[in-house]
Amino acid sequence: MKVAYVTCGDPIVRFDDEREAVLAAWLGAGIEGSTAAWDDPAVDWASFDAAVVRSTWNYIERRDDFVAWAHATERVTRLFNPASVLEWNTDKSYMRDLGVPTVPTYWAEPGATVEPPEWAEYVVKPTISAGARDTVRTADRDAARAHADRLLAEGRAVMVQPYVEAVEREGELSLLYFGGEFSHAVRRHPMLTGVAISEDNKARLRDPDADQFDLAELVLSKIKEELLYVRVDLVRLPGGEPVLMELEAAEPYLFLGYELDAPDLFAQKLAERLRHTP
Template structure:
């Protein structure tokens, strides 16, 4: 029987509501799955046919340690997504090469925008992210990130995030599975519980075209990918993030998604 590890930051189902859903889908397909904390020194990763990186949501302040773990795992088991993908994707400077939301990468010379979003290039879940209308405050926030040795990202806040919303397109083994409209995490009413809240959405043709064009820039196998898009003021779609490391997959929003995820894993193995 094929055995796979589900790498997480905490193996309790209360911390990851997709864990039990995935393990059940794997079991139905003849894949024996087990949740393992990625930083558990007792875990034997070589005992698995594959290690699937999932809810490793505490990696951000420990990125070097996390990447060292991924290197060790890839020497003894199939790592999905692969190390090269994870290493590039955990630093959002990858957005420089994509048709993304306009981004200023310094605390100096900020563009004159009505409202700013400031965040570090290595972050997850809107951690250390701020929104302000004050250009000087935005510059100060970016400077504080630089002082801490972090690369700042300064972007315009887009009202379309709260009207049309962010659209996330989910792909398993590069095949489209489903899409959702995500709760805007920087809206005044948003809370941490909003991470998993979304509604099913049928993406427009231009969004699908952009998402697949972006995925074509990534070499190698991709068990999962989440492409987060928003529309710019001129109506064109742009990438907010390309999530290839530990994205929430919104599996409960599409009845066929757990099986599609499992089929993709079986294909790659």
């Protein structure tokens, strides 16, 4: 089976340090994988038995084009994850309708007047974003409102959240699933702290607590489409309850280098789907 490992043409793709491990695991599962950029018009997607979206990290500036590409590609080959999931998951407003515990969020659409609640600290970001891009953390409510207004003036929807200090103590926990099967979990380096990654705070494997597993399973139960891969990011609120920070089903980093069996499980689940006729 010939499968495209979908990347992008932007130089940012050089940070994809999981590609070689994935392609090697695919080969071991009888899958011939090769790299192809979603934004390369010369690629013949129909020539692949399937396409797996991975490091398509430049979609943020061209989301409409990316979504159109996903739907067009799905018409000529199998796409993982499905185009409907990619469209839904690349705008963080999906969290409004999941029906699971999430970080409290104030939402604003272009044209709105921003009046966020009184919180000790604010995190302000566009709903279409990744890697803390265009994200501001501030204790100044006026500064939070001003950043939100700038984003709204650019025609971008905005989300404002309280800064959750627990990410600096317990950390944000990412649970990785392949084909619906739990693979591993990683405590991630806290973002928006200004603290560089070090031996003391770098990402590490961690066993989720029972309530974190329960929440992750609840989140995944809300997704009707079958997912080849997904990352569930959780954090604890000051009261100790876990909540969803983000559900990554489009192009998440999978922390494959942290769990020896993870690349093979990823490959196994892909092989199972390729053998199954939709």
